[in-house]
Amino acid sequence: MSIPRSPPGGGIYAGRSESYPNLSESHKETVPPVTQRNRRKSPDNKKATKSNIAEIKEQMSEMMELLKSSKIEQAESINKLSLDVAAIKAEVGNISSTMQNIILENKKLKDQLSKLSAAAENTEKKVEVLEADVNNLKNMPPASSTQLATTQDEIFTEIHERNLRAKNIIVVGIPEPQNDTAKSRQDYDKAEILRITGLIYNGCPQPTGIFRLGKYKSQKSRAIKVCFSSEDTAKNILRSRNKVDRENIKIFSDQTPYQRKHLQNLKEVLQHRTSNGESGLSIKYIKGIPKIVSSKEMQETSTMETPKN
Known part of the structure; x- marks a missing residue:
């Protein structure tokens, strides 16, 4: 059961209106209307922004300068590295050339040692021949001092002549050219000797002398004496003299x-x-x-x- 209430204004609130107040109306009167306005930036904020932008630009400029200088330094470093690499390549080329020269020098030394060894072997053979001659002399009956001196001179003369003739060869069987002048006959003999020695010995050195033995006779073919500067050349030809393609040509030692x-x-x-x-x-x-x-x-x-x- 609801309790009856007295309207406002009654009772202890005498003198008030008996009706309820209109709250919406009273609110309108008491609350003033609100006006919306755009906020305007203060001048101080603009200056700060401009200053920040300027500072950023300055920093970006500094960064660009740093990048440029870094790029230049990198280019200089690359150029320096290229020069160093080129210098290293040149040094390697010099080392390779030096090694090639050393190899050639070693080869020359080996060839010289081989020649020295061959010369020593030839000397040993000559010593053996001399020993045989000495033994023959020992077995001979005693002779006077004059005869002994003559024999010794003959021995030394024979040894010297053999050493000289060891560089020569004798070629028999080349027809005598039927020419009037000695020069044309010599040219013919030289051409024939060079052809024959080239067949026997590939890369044969040039002879130091080529001449016929004896006086010229148109009806007779004289032997040809061929002189070289080395005993080895004559020995190489004598070892391979069977390579001559013409049977009527014979080669002998001098x-x-x-x-x-x-x-x-x-x-x-x-x-x-x-x-x-x-x-x-x-x-x-x-x-x-x-x-x-x-x-x-x-x-x-x-x-x-x-x-x-």
Whole structure:
């Protein structure tokens, strides 16, 4: 059950209006209307913004300068590296060239050592020949001092002449040119000798002298003496003289009169022994000295000279 209430203004609130107040109307009167206005920036804020922008631009300019200077430094560094690389390449090229020169020098030294070794071997052979001559002299009957001195002089003369002739070869079988002038005949002989030595020895050095032995006779072909500056050249030609394509051409060593006489005596002895019934005999040069040997002795000599593996 609801309790009755008295309207306002009644009772203790006497003198007030008996009706309820209009709250909406009273609110309108008491609250003033609000006006919306745009806020305007203060001048101080604009200056600060401009200052910040200017500072940012200045910082960006400094950064751009730093980037430019860094780019320049990098370019200089790259150029310096390129120069260093080029210098290193040049140095490597110099080292390679130096190594090539060293290799060539070593090859030359090896060739010189080989020549020295061959020369030493030739000297040993000559010493053996001299020892054989000395032994022959020892076995000879005693002679007067005059005869002994003459024999010694002959020995030294023979040794000297053999050393000189060791650089020469004798070519037999080249027809004598039928020309009127000596110059044309010499040119023909030179051309034939160069052709023959070129066939036998590839890269053969030029001879120091080419001349016919004896007086010129149109009906007779004289032997040709060919001189070289080295014994090795003459030896190489004599070792390969069988390569001559024409059978009527023969090549011999340049012998002294004593050597020719000794060889002729051996041929006569060989013919005499063969006519007496001995077989298998021949003349063979052993250490530069011609000797009569049998086929058995030749086999033994070949076995001794064959190098072992």
